[in-house]
Amino acid sequence: MKSREAWQELEKIREGRDVVGHVEEVLARVEKWEGEVKAYISLEIPELLRQRGEELERRLRKGEKVGKLAGLLVSVKDNICTTALPTTAGSRMLDGYVSPYNATVVERLLAEDAIVIGKTNLDEFAMGSTTELSAFWPTRNPWDLTRVPGGSSGGSASSLAYGGADLSLGSDTGGSARLPAAYTATVGLKPTYGLVSRYGLIPYGNSLEQISPMARSVRDVALLLEVIGGWDARDATSLRVGSPVFSLEPAEARGQKICLVKEMVEGAEEPVEKLFWNVVEKLSSEGAELEEVRIPVLSKALPTYYTIAFAEAASNLARYAGIFYPSKGSSGIWEEYVGEARAKGFGREVKRRILMGVYALSEGFRDEFYVAATRVRRAIRDEVLKLTRRCIIAAQASPILPPRIGERLDDPLKLYYMDMYTVVANLAGVPALVQPIGFSHGLPVGIQWIAGPLEEQKLISLGLLVESLTGLAGVMVD
Ligand code: GLN
Numbered sequence: 001m002k003s004r005e006a007w008q009e010l011e012k013i014r015e016g017r018d019v020v021g022h023v024e025e026v027l028a029r030v031e032k033w034e035g036e037v038k039a040y041i042s043l044e045i046p047e048l049l050r051q052r053g054e055e056l057e058r059r060l061r062k063g064e065k066v067g068k069l070a071g072l073l074v075s076v077k078d079n080i081c082t083t084a085l086p087t088t089a090g091s092r093m094l095d096g097y098v099s100p101y102n103a104t105v106v107e108r109l110l111a112e113d114a115i116v117i118g119k120t121n122l123d124e125f126a127m128g129s130t131t132e133l134s135a136f137w138p139t140r141n142p143w144d145l146t147r148v149p150g151g152s153s154g155g156s157a158s159s160l161a162y163g164g165a166d167l168s169l170g171s172d173t174g175g176s177a178r179l180p181a182a183y184t185a186t187v188g189l190k191p192t193y194g195l196v197s198r199y200g201l202i203p204y205g206n207s208l209e210q211i212s213p214m215a216r217s218v219r220d221v222a223l224l225l226e227v228i229g230g231w232d233a234r235d236a237t238s239l240r241v242g243s244p245v246f247s248l249e250p251a252e253a254r255g256q257k258i259c260l261v262k263e264m265v266e267g268a269e270e271p272v273e274k275l276f277w278n279v280v281e282k283l284s285s286e287g288a289e290l291e292e293v294r295i296p297v298l299s300k301a302l303p304t305y306y307t308i309a310f311a312e313a314a315s316n317l318a319r320y321a322g323i324f325y326p327s328k329g330s331s332g333i334w335e336e337y338v339g340e341a342r343a344k345g346f347g348r349e350v351k352r353r354i355l356m357g358v359y360a361l362s363e364g365f366r367d368e369f370y371v372a373a374t375r376v377r378r379a380i381r382d383e384v385l386k387l388t389r390r391c392i393i394a395a396q397a398s399p400i401l402p403p404r405i406g407e408r409l410d411d412p413l414k415l416y417y418m419d420m421y422t423v424v425a426n427l428a429g430v431p432a433l434v435q436p437i438g439f440s441h442g443l444p445v446g447i448q449w450i451a452g453p454l455e456e457q458k459l460i461s462l463g464l465l466v467e468s469l470t471g472l473a474g475v476m477v478d
Contacts, residue, residue, distance in 0.1 A: 003474040006072055006166035006220040019053035019060070019071040026073045026117065029163035033477075037140045039149075039158040041078045042085045043118035049073070052115045067112030068227055074109055075165035077156050078119040079126050080211060081200040082106050089202045090122040090134040090152075093320050093345030103200020104235070105169060105211050105228040112227050117165055120155025124347045126176055126204045127313065128152050129418040130408065133349050138405055141183060142477045143444055147402040150180035150418075156214050157184040163476045167224050168214040173205045174305050175422025177212035178434035182397035182446030185436040185475050187221045187463070188214045190422075192453050193429035194239035196225075197232030203316045205309040206237075208426040217473040218435060218463035222246040225456065239454075246457055250464035254287030257391035263298035264395035264421050264448075271440035276396055279437045279447055282469055291391060295383045298424060300376050305423035306416055307360050307373035313350075314357025320345060349412065377427050384428035388452035392462060396421045397434045397446040425450050433459040436472045 013019055027046055034040060056071050076082060079089040081099035088094045102110070109116065123133035131154025132138040141149040142162040149158040153170030157180030160168050170177035172190040181188030189212055196211045203209070213224035230243035260280070268276065284290050322341020346354070360369035387393060399420055408414040425432035432450045439445065447466070451458045467473045 002163070002476050002478055004163060004476060005217045005474040006215060007223055009166055010070070010072060013060070013071040019056045020050050022071055023049050023053040023073065023115070026164060026166070033142060033162035033164060036145055037142055037158050037162055038137050039120055039139050039155040039162070039164060040075070040118040041088055041090070041121050041136060041155070044085065044116060049115060049117065056113060067114070068223070069109065069112040069114035069167070072114050072166040073117040074114045075117055075120050075156055075159040075168040076106065077122055077153050077168070077170050079122060079171060079202040080106060080169055081202070082116060082119065084116065085119050087119065087202070089126070090124045090136065091345065091347070091350070092135045099200070101200065103211075104197035104232045106200065108228050114167070120153070120159055120168065122155055123152035124350050125202065125313070125317070126152040126171055126173060127349055127353055129175070129179055129415045130403070131155060132405065132409060133347060135347050140405065141402050143184065144402070144442060146404050147443070148183065148405055150183035150398070150402065152176040153180045153188070153212075153214065157181060157186050157188070160184065160186045160214060160216050161476055167220060169228070170212045170214045171201060171209055172212040172426065173209035174309060174426050175419045177214055178422050178432060178448060179398055179418060181214060181434040183402040183444060185439070185444035185472065186214060186216055187218055187433065187435045188212055189221045189225060189433045189456065189459065190425055190431060191225065191229065191456060192239070192431045194237050195229050195241065195244070195454065195456070197235040197238050199232055199234040205312040206316070207312060208305070208309060216476060218433070218460055218467055219248055219473070221433075222248065222460045241454065244456060246460050248464065249461060250468055251458075251461035253283050253465060256283065256288040256462065258283065258288050258290050258394050259387055259391040260290060260292050260394055261298065261387070262292065262294045263296070264393065264424065267420070268396045268399045269401065271401060272396060272398065272445050275438040275440060275445045276447055279466060279469065280394060293387065295387070297376065297379050297383060301380060301424050301427060302416060302420050304373045304376045304380065305419070305427055307369050308377060310353045310357035311360045311370045312357070314354045314361065317346070317350065317354055352412065380424065381428040384424065384430060384450070385452065388430060388450065388455070392458060393450040395448040395450060397448040401440060401443045401445065421448060429453065431456045431459055433463050435463050435466060436475065437466070437470055438472070
């Protein structure tokens with residue numbers, strides 16, 4: 001096991017270490033691992049990456065001011081638009097598509113002199129929990145190549161876990177940044193809804209999702225969120241807040257109020273349970289105040305999430321008719337053309353979700369499904385907001401250890417079930433952080449912390465405290 005944090009690399013670069021050397025180091029990791037892991041759908045040409053490094057070195061030598069992420073290599077999930085590399089969303093429907101504009105978050109990375117190294121694999125249109133539903137190939141977990149890295153931001157998580165990027169952008173609609181973080185010993189933070197611009201994110205469930213910073217440590221995630229967060233005129237749901245600035249002072253365990261919500265703590269398999277309680281008891285022995293709570297309505301969180309997510313997905317995916325976006329349909333009458341483009345362009349799970357989403361929205365069923373789900377959502381949000389006013393919620397990240405490739409593909413419900421602890425934060429619109437707390441049988445286990453709206457600072461401070469207890473900052477495979 002190695003340890004490397006992005007902010008340390010940044011300091012070395014500022015102290016005069018050559019940027020090209022850093023680029024070479026990361027490329028060597030890609031060379032070593034990528035063949036087996038397959039985290040990337042597309043990689044930037046190495047020569048171009050070296051050139052970016054040289055440019056930055058020249059500017060540094062001249063004493064010019066450089067950006068906050070100068071020389072860091074960032075991997076970007078392939079549902080976030082970039083002009084330099086194609087954006088496929090993991091779907092045949094967008095195979096070869098090159099966006100005419102950069103997502104706001106990508107513009108912000110470039111403005112801070114980050115270098116985009118490549119676009120990472122995901123479940124098709126971010127619909128999945130393992131990255132096996134990518135139309136291209138499954139990504140493997142660097143900690144155990146027979147296992148999945150979680151999903152849908154599995155490519156981002158794996159690229160970090162093998163050292164093939166310093167930082168990564170994922171997206172999180174129902175856990176897609178946090179589940180992969182838990183499975184790869186990395187950190188993922190789903191921000192408050194509206195803190196990060198969604199402009200240039202290929203939409204799946206608009207009312208639920210946020211582009212999410214991912215990294216190998218809490219400090220690195222904070223650094224990345226400072227750069228991508230804050231109001232954007234091009235996203236109507238973006239909050240009128242400035243770029244966040246975080247203190248890197250760890251929280252004090254003493255007096256820290258932690259609520260253990262029964263519905264989000266119970267039900268995980270034994271090794272996961274054990275590591276969860278180790279950390280919670282450690283915090284308690286150092287003075288944190290624990291309180292056990294129940295929120296019965298959370299037993300409805302998973303069906304509520306999936307009803308809303310499918311309905312939004314069905315509406316979003318209607319734009320893919322094989323006309324404006326590239327697809328290889330044949331000519332013919334309109335219905336046949338569109339039908340053929342969709343039959344070929346969409347995978348099985350995406351089609352399933354479109355069908356179910358249309359059903360949940362259709363006349364006669366709308367009240368029973370979609371409208372009912374929005375009501376339960378409101379009840380969940382109210383409960384979570386009430387609780388986060390007095391404590392941080394501690395929750396499991398995943399009910400199971402990273403499964404083997406193929407293990408859970410026979411039944412979609414087995415995939416949906418993996419999100420049982422993560423969807424709550426998306427339904428409530430509140431921030432949530434997953435960080436590593438240990439390994440069981442060589443497999444990473446994470447813990448999840450949830451705070452109130454715009455309380456990312458609390459998550460970061462607590463995350464830093466937990467890192468100081470576990471010593472698990474910056475870890476990656478050898
Ligand atoms: N696994 C969940 C789903 O398939 C969450 C995906 C996500 O967060 N993008 O909907």
